[in-house]
Amino acid sequence: MGYSAGPVDIKGERSFQTGVMPLTREAFLEAVEKYADTVFRAALSVTLSREDAEDATQETYLKLWRADRGFESPDHLRFWLIHVAVNEARRSHRWRRRVVPLEALGEAPFETPEETGLYEAVAALPEKYRVPIFLHYYEDMTVREISKIVGAPESTVQTRLARGRERLEKALKEEE
Numbered sequence: 001m002g003y004s005a006g007p008v009d010i011k012g013e014r015s016f017q018t019g020v021m022p023l024t025r026e027a028f029l030e031a032v033e034k035y036a037d038t039v040f041r042a043a044l045s046v047t048l049s050r051e052d053a054e055d056a057t058q059e060t061y062l063k064l065w066r067a068d069r070g071f072e073s074p075d076h077l078r079f080w081l082i083h084v085a086v087n088e089a090r091r092s093h094r095w096r097r098r099v100v101p102l103e104a105l106g107e108a109p110f111e112t113p114e115e116t117g118l119y120e121a122v123a124a125l126p127e128k129y130r131v132p133i134f135l136h137y138y139e140d141m142t143v144r145e146i147s148k149i150v151g152a153p154e155s156t157v158q159t160r161l162a163r164g165r166e167r168l169e170k171a172l173k174e175e176e
Helices: 025-047 050-066 074-096 113-124 127-138 143-150 154-175
Strands: none
Touching: 025 050, 025 074, 025 127, 050 074, 074 127, 074 143, 113 127, 113 154, 127 143, 127 154, 143 154
């Protein structure tokens, strides 16, 4: 995978002439604005703690600012940010290892009680199922992309998605 054509900015336009150069201030600010919610949600899917997710989000953007690289496309940047956010969230989550009641997460921004109930059911899953479910259904990522982010073979991600769906179905039926 080469960068010979030069990286692009968030809008898909050329931001650098040739080679790999650090993000410009404007491109960085645009990335923060465009992907802040996505990065935060990815971190929250791991930590289930608003404070830890905010910390992981901040660390993700610090790594972006310090990154001595360009990105081939907006999708490449988005993938990189989610990958770093999940890793940062895992790092902070391992450090703290605390349990947070779902009520402490606050109101989920969903339009219907069914959507809120589904979100809470996803949040209650163990991390190994929750993260792939979140990335696949909330962030529209492919099994291959999720595999790279979680560091597991594609077949393992497919199994975790299937088992996560089974657990969700069971949990949602119990609520009825």
